[in-house]
Amino acid sequence: MQDIRHPIEGVIYHPAERAASYLDSGAWMRSSVGDALRATARRLPGKTAFISDEGSLSFQELDEQSERLGAALLEAGLAPGDRAIFQMGTTLETVLALAACYKAGIVPVCSLPQHRELEIGQLIRQSAARGYFVQADFHPSFDLAAFARKMAEGSDTLRHLVVARGPAGEGGLSLRDLIAGMPLAAARRRLAEAPPGLGDVLSFQLSGGTTGMPKIIPRFHAEYLGHALACAGMYKLREDDRFMWALPLLHNAAQVYVLIPVFAMGVSAVLMPRLDLVRMLELIEEHRVTRAVSIGPIAPQLMTYPDLARHDLSALRLFITMSRADRLEAHLGVPCSNLFGITEGLLLGSPPDAPAARRFQTQGCSGCPQDELRLLEPDSEKPVAPGQMGELCFRGPSTLPGFFNAPEANAQAYTSDGFYRTGDMMTAHVVDGVTCYAFEGRLRDNINRGGEKIGCEEVEGLVGAHPAVAEARLVAMPDPVYGEKGCIYIVPRPGQTAPQVKELADFLVAQGLAKYKCPERVEVIDAFPVTKVGKLDKPALKRMIAEKLAGETGAQDQDPGQGSPA
Known part of the structure; x- marks a missing residue:
């Protein structure tokens, strides 16, 4: 049973028979993301879910405040299946807004506070967004709330502006006022009226496409939970782990590595609104952080930081990076491994106890047994010879079934038997009986x-x-x-x-x-x-x-x- 309660026109859903098999096999979870968070909050009410320099949220606080906000958004006029632009940083308010949308069935659209007219205008038009969340204090010299109002004036669909960390202004809704004005019991009744189903869209992520028109990638509740938890299992993540995260929360990486494991497993996360290497190391030491991820400039900055020895990093069990894990491990004295991720539905990695050859010389393997990977000659469906480089193609429980409202792109994105073409060149290596993949470069521009x-x-x-x-x-x-x-x-x-x-x-x-x-x-x-x-x-x-x-x-x-x- 697909359990699609709020279908969105233009979304390609997983076929019913395939969805049922993924649920039966455990590749998908029999839960919405909101229900997973509720279950964790019942089990671990007093445990800290998120920590920042500004405060923290226990699982009970996260659950209750997101219940109240989600119901308030529905009362304000947003509806399940509506899309919402997000221009918010890595803060507790962003976590609350995302959790509230997931519970209410509102679909966040992955965007960044740094995006301007070109990107936001395209995303509004493509997604037909009705909601818009902004963080008022993200940049001292740029008024995001005023920018959002300007974008709304030129839109036929935008109707609801939610402002966090600052005055809502004319026509806006204050995030904190929405929470304060909605009693918890009433919120739970309101959210129970039309909750999202297992097969409903959770979020709209974006492809890393080569042109100015990003393609929208729908991700689904049960599918995304299964995807993130399979990755967590591959990394041997435990409930007592604590993540450090200093990158955007809307990105696929933040969702699968941090948010979903927090919501569904009960791990904790330390958030930084902006990357400050010294402060990050202090927080790792102060909060006994066990897991950290570098997707971007963190690892190179660590490699050149001269005062590393004065920080106690002994709690770290694993540092995950995009490449050169060998150099980083030698520098940090902490287990490190390379990663690979693509928003269209594949994650590769290696746990801290994997052989060095796997962690250092490849990007690892998938944690989902049902994922199928092939290396093909570019622009063909012919497999490459063993040991040769080829385009990585995959299909499995979390493989994108189709881009949103993009029939031309969909016609070119797959092999004839449904393998998604990544445009990334890889070589395969067998390490202690496990086939792993090493990134060699990109085909796409x-x-x-x-x-x-x-x-x-x-x-x-x-x-x-x-x-x-x-x-x-x-x-x-x-x-x-x-x-x-x-x-x-x-x-x-x-x-x-x-x-x-x-x-x-x-x-x-x-x-x-x-x-x-x-x-x-x-x-x-x-x-x-x-x-x-x-x-x-x-x-x-x-x-x-x-x-x-x-x-x-x-x-x-x-x-x-x-x-x-x-």
């Missing part, structure tokens, strides 16, 4: 800047609108902290001078692009390199900037007073 994906086509199109630019191509350049940053190669118009980094960023932000997507280096070129068949050779551009950066680094090592070009 995007940049992974500290875990945030930047679609090159989106940025190139906007740069091309600059009056001094004839053509522009964006490529990834290596960066020691973020892994990759964007380098834009520009062919200037005749008689024009290519814009410098700051001028170009000001131009792009004025067009509504999020600042983190702006190129961080400009290279002027007379013509782009091409392949033998006359197509743009982006790998050549990547090699050119990598070699140039390496040469500049070498020159600086020889002459510390020499600066690199702007």
Whole structure:
């Protein structure tokens, strides 16, 4: 039984027979996320669920306050199945808002406080969002609540603005006032009237696509619970574990590694609103944190931090990172392992007691026995030979059944027998009888800047609108902290001078692009390199900037007073 109580037009649901088999096998949980949280709160009412420098929430407080907020949102006019934009940071209020939406059947849309007109406008239109949650104090020089009102004025669907950590203002609803104004008993009655079913949509996540139009990935209650708990089992997560999290809470990684294990297992989490490496290490020591994750700049910053020895990290059982776990483990003296995750429904990793070859030289394996993985030759359905690199393709209980309202994308995303094409190149390695996968690179044209994906086509199109630019191509350049940053190669118009980094960023932000997507280096070129068949050779551009950066680094090592070009 799929148990879809609030269907959303445009969502592709898992077929009923397949859903039933996943529930019977235990790959999906027979629970909604809200019910899982309620059960944990009954079992562990006084245990601390979330900790921050501003306070904490016990499981009872988290459950009761999210009940009251969820019911208040329904009373205010939102309905199960409605979508809601989120521009909130890593705070206790964000946790409450997410839990409330999950219980009420309101579908959060993964977005960031850093997103601006371009991204938010697209997400509102694509998702037909009716709700909008903002954190008023996220940035001292940018009024997110005013920005949300402006976006609502241009929308045919947005009706409800919820403001946290600041005045609600005209037409807005205060998150704290909504909680305070809803009695707990009344809230529980209201939420019981039309709760989400096991097969209902839990959230709208986003693909790390290559263009300016991200594809929406629906995730479902029972499916997402099973997905996160299978991953937790693979990592041998225990109820007495305590996570450190300093990255966005709306991302898939936060949901599967932290939020769902807290809600469903009773583990605890320490939240940081912004990454401060020294404070993070102090919190690990103070709260005896046992698990930490680096998806982005955390691990590289740790590698260069000179005062690591003054911090007590003895409670840490595992530090998970995207790559180079061997170097991090040698530096920290803590078990480390590489990871791989894709929002379309696959997580790979290794527990702390796995062999070093598995933890260091691969991204691990899936924790779900029903997941099937293949390595195929690109643009074909032919498996690669053993030991050869191929495109990772997978299908299983949490594999995306289809992007939201995107028939063209869906037609290209799968093999003929339903394996999702990741665009990621991998090699397979058998370690102590377990087949694990090592990440080798990407087929798709995007940049992974500290875990945030930047679609090159989106940025190139906007740069091309600059009056001094004839053509522009964006490529990834290596960066020691973020892994990759964007380098834009520009062919200037005749008689024009290519814009410098700051001028170009000001131009792009004025067009509504999020600042983190702006190129961080400009290279002027007379013509782009091409392949033998006359197509743009982006790998050549990547090699050119990598070699140039390496040469500049070498020159600086020889002459510390020499600066690199702007």
